[in-house]
Amino acid sequence: MPISNYIIFCLTLFTIGIIGVLVRRNAIIVFMCIELMLNAVNLLLVAFSKMHNGVAYLSDKSSIVGAEAQVFVFFIMVVAAAEVSVGLAIIVMMYRNTHSVDINFLNRLKN
Amino acid sequence: MNLIQIIFWFLSSFAVISAIMVLVSKSPVHSVLWLIAVFFAISGHYILLNAQFLAIVNLIVYAGAIMVLFLFVIMMMNLNKDTDPQKNIWIKLAGAVSGGCLLMVLVSLVKQATEINGKEAMLGKGDIGLIGTLGKVLFTDFVVPFEISSVLFLSAMVGAVVIGKKDSKLENN
Numbered sequence: 001m002p003i004s005n006y007i008i009f010c011l012t013l014f015t016i017g018i019i020g021v022l023v024r025r026n027a028i029i030v031f032m033c034i035e036l037m038l039n040a041v042n043l044l045l046v047a048f049s050k051m052h053n054g055v056a057y058l059s060d061k062s063s064i065v066g067a068e069a070q071v072f073v074f075f076i077m078v079v080a081a082a083e084v085s086v087g088l089a090i091i092v093m094m095y096r097n098t099h100s101v102d103i104n105f106l107n108r109l110k111n
Numbered sequence: 112m113n114l115i116q117i118i119f120w121f122l123s124s125f126a127v128i129s130a131i132m133v134l135v136s137k138s139p140v141h142s143v144l145w146l147i148a149v150f151f152a153i154s155g156h157y158i159l160l161n162a163q164f165l166a167i168v169n170l171i172v173y174a175g176a177i178m179v180l181f182l183f184v185i186m187m188m189n190l191n192k193d194t195d196p197q198k199n200i201w202i203k204l205a206g207a208v209s210g211g212c213l214l215m216v217l218v219s220l221v222k223q224a225t226e227i228n229g230k231e232a233m234l235g236k237g238d239i240g241l242i243g244t245l246g247k248v249l250f251t252d253f254v255v256p257f258e259i260s261s262v263l264f265l266s267a268m269v270g271a272v273v274i275g276k277k278d279s280k281l282e283n284n
Binding site: 020043 | 115116119123126127130131133134139142143146149150153156157160161162164165168169172173176177180181184185187188190194195196197198202203205206207209210211213214217218221222227229230231232233234236237238239240244245247248249252253256260263264266267268270271272274275
């Protein structure tokens with residue numbers, strides 16, 4: 001599969017995430033769109049890792065060139081899990097104070 | 112057009128349509144369910160790329176743990192179609208147009224790039240995605256970041272508890 005197909009597919013997913021952040025006002029949906037962007041990047045990293053491995057595979061069948069990218073994706077997932085727990089705690093806190101998940105209430109952070 | 116290409120295009124179109132449905136759905140619960148569909152499609156892509164470990168971790172961590180957390184929060188707040196705040200139509204249009212412009216610029220950039228001409232992502236072969244290979248790399252070259260991530264989890268847990276704790280000062284007001 002040509003790598004440009006993967007790049008364009010991941011760019012489409014990433015752009016949908018960006019549009020979601022711009023368009024929606026519900027804080028939880030905005031947060032979900034950030035997750036979508038993270039996943040698009042993850043998939044692109046794996047596709048590039050297989051691209052580099054494919055070149056090395058021709059000369060050495062057991063080559064592990066490109067395995068670092070997949071470990072990197074693993075760490076992105078670890079950080080995303082930690083980020084979601086803190087982010088959802090912040091959203092719950094915000095809901096408790098304003099009784100709404102509308103991000104427009106956050107334009108006056110003071111007080 | 113062989114089987115792998117058919118699977119690729121099916122999974123890609125399924126993921127894009129589900130991602131659009133995440134934005135279009137009025138009810139947050141439906142958005143979460145569509146996002147789970149996107150994660151399943153992306154896991155299918157990982158399997159296609161022979162990255163089996165990441166496919167399973169994606170399902171367990173994202174579709175299993177993180178989305179359940181989202182569902183819990185939505186359930187706790189009792190969000191539904193009626194409480195969903197909406198932006199005005201012009202801001203929505205402006206967001207969609209600016210996102211479309213970004214996509215157009217990036218795609219034209221990819222089409223012009225000569226570095227990726229004729230480069231292929233290897234499908235179905237190679238064993239770098241298997242648990243054995245990744246585990247060896249993770250516990251030799253990346254053992255320090257792996258241990259540091261446990262500290263990150265601890266701090267995230269403490270942070271979530273501290274933020275989520277009821278503040279007695281706010282209760283009195």
